[in-house]
Amino acid sequence: MSYFANSVRINKDALVMYLDMNSFFASCEQQRNAALRGKPVGVITHDSPYAAVIAPSVEAKKFGVKTGMRLSDCRLLCPHIIPVTTHPAWYRQVHVDVIGVLKSYCDDVVVKSIDEAAANFTSYRLVYKDLSVVARQIKADIAQIHDYLKCSIGIAPNSFLAKLGTELHKPDGLITITPDNIDGYLAKLKLTDLPGIAARSERRLLLTGIRTPLEMRHSSAALLRKVFGGVVGDYWHRRLNFGEVDLYSTGENRTMSATRSVSRQQRENRQSLDAMLIALCTRLEQRMVKSGVFCKEVTFYIRYKDHTGWDTKVKLAQPVQDGMELRSYILQKMAEQEQQRNMPTLLTNNTDSMGVGIQNFVSDKVLQYSLFDNRIRKDVLRKAMYNIKDKYGKNIVRKGSELYEPKVMKDAIGFGSVKDMVATGTEVRNKYLLEEDE
Numbered sequence: 001m002s003y004f005a006n007s008v009r010i011n012k013d014a015l016v017m018y019l020d021m022n023s024f025f026a027s028c029e030q031q032r033n034a035a036l037r038g039k040p041v042g043v044i045t046h047d048s049p050y051a052a053v054i055a056p057s058v059e060a061k062k063f064g065v066k067t068g069m070r071l072s073d074c075r076l077l078c079p080h081i082i083p084v085t086t087h088p089a090w091y092r093q094v095h096v097d098v099i100g101v102l103k104s105y106c107d108d109v110v111v112k113s114i115d116e117a118a119a120n121f122t123s124y125r126l127v128y129k130d131l132s133v134v135a136r137q138i139k140a141d142i143a144q145i146h147d148y149l150k151c152s153i154g155i156a157p158n159s160f161l162a163k164l165g166t167e168l169h170k171p172d173g174l175i176t177i178t179p180d181n182i183d184g185y186l187a188k189l190k191l192t193d194l195p196g197i198a199a200r201s202e203r204r205l206l207l208t209g210i211r212t213p214l215e216m217r218h219s220s221a222a223l224l225r226k227v228f229g230g231v232v233g234d235y236w237h238r239r240l241n242f243g244e245v246d247l248y249s250t251g252e253n254r255t256m257s258a259t260r261s262v263s264r265q266q267r268e269n270r271q272s273l274d275a276m277l278i279a280l281c282t283r284l285e286q287r288m289v290k291s292g293v294f295c296k297e298v299t300f301y302i303r304y305k306d307h308t309g310w311d312t313k314v315k316l317a318q319p320v321q322d323g324m325e326l327r328s329y330i331l332q333k334m335a336e337q338e339q340q341r342n343m344p345t346l347l348t349n350n351t352d353s354m355g356v357g358i359q360n361f362v363s364d365k366v367l368q369y370s371l372f373d374n375r376i377r378k379d380v381l382r383k384a385m386y387n388i389k390d391k392y393g394k395n396i397v398r399k400g401s402e403l404y405e406p407k408v409m410k411d412a413i414g415f416g417s418v419k420d421m422v423a424t425g426t427e428v429r430n431k432y433l434l435e436e437d438e
């Protein structure tokens with residue numbers, strides 16, 4: 001499920017520009033160090049032969065180097081690749097400069113990630129006769145500040161198609177998609193060329209007999225609802241037919257919750273109550289990963305058999321996706337309350353049910369700002385784990401915290417310890433967290 005807060009309007013007169021910086025981190029490195037220009041560069045987060053390249057330069061890409069490959073594997077494809085460690089403050093500075101240029105032409109700019117932004121030019125229709133002239137000017141303005149940086153720009157009646165425009169021509173592209181030319185562009189694409197359509201959705205589309213983006217665009221909303229299971233199908237229909245779905249989507253008003261009632265056996269045992277809390281937090285983590293969001297607020301309640309209860313709410317200073325982190329905030333509040341009431345635990349043997357709710361979501365795209373906080377490795381890893389689960393089945397990989405036995409859980413290696421990672425081929429696994437399929 002995706003979470004969109006905005007209502008959807010079909011408006012062929014709308015005008016959105018999408019800007020995507022080409023090979024952003026690597027180009028930033030080439031911008032700051034001229035000796036790297038024209039050379040295959042691989043940006044890494046830490047200096048190690050096993051570090052993953054998080055951003056290859058245009059030149060490295062030509063050798064087949066892709067984001068996420070291990071430096072040692074990149075060297076097999078491209079022996080002269082130059083590893084460069086990240087300079088996050090510099091990337092942020094360049095980002096601010098690029099957004100500043102966009103804002104000098106349009107006051108409705110929505111930042112999508114550190115190297116992507118959409119600008120809603122709909123109300124500027126009378127101001128600018130030809131938006132592609134503006135796009136060229138924006139490229140020139142960026143080059144004036146940072147001469148080595150290139151971007152691809154897409155122009156379309158909605159932000160999805162504008163973004164698609166940036167994908168069609170890299171680097172330094174400029175593509176305008178209109179109701180007149182859209183079918184021509186879509187005819188050249190595979191389903192997975194559409195941003196947001198991965199192998200899994202492709203499989204479902206194929207099963208329904210929708211083989212190409214063109215056929216997808218001309219499918220009814222009803223058919224796409226069947227494929228995607230509900231409202232997400234409507235969104236796809238609208239995206240491909242000039243409706244706006246994504247421009248201002250934040251999902252801030254949504255809530256996700258997980259609740260459990262407690263059996264008699266469970267309430268006798270403090271450890272199984274704690275394991276239950278872990279299970280609830282983990283379930284919410286899975287849903288956040290799938291929806292591509294982090295939360296900034298968590299609520300927790302306990303209900304007792306005598307119908308009394310206890311509630312708490314935590315506003316999080318940093319957006320959180322990790323289930324064990326959610327749990328630690330809840331435990332902290334519980335500890336405060338236990339101390340106040342002078343009782344050993346709130347999870348007494350009168351506990352009847354408990355629930356965790358999360359709200360105030362932030363898209364993980366926006367969070368790429370904090371890409372280089374320590375938690376990013378965890379986040380990438382978490383996504384990789386769920387992808388493996390999707391591909392090979394739920395029981396193939398488990399986090400330590402998903403193991404139900406509290407004793408086992410205590411000994412499990414934390415998810416964040418990247419040094420425990422083992423790479424086999426393209427699969428990334430944590431040897432401590434692997435389990436046989438039951």
Ligand SMILES: [Mg+2]
Nearest residue numbers: 020021022115
């Ligand atoms: Mg980019």
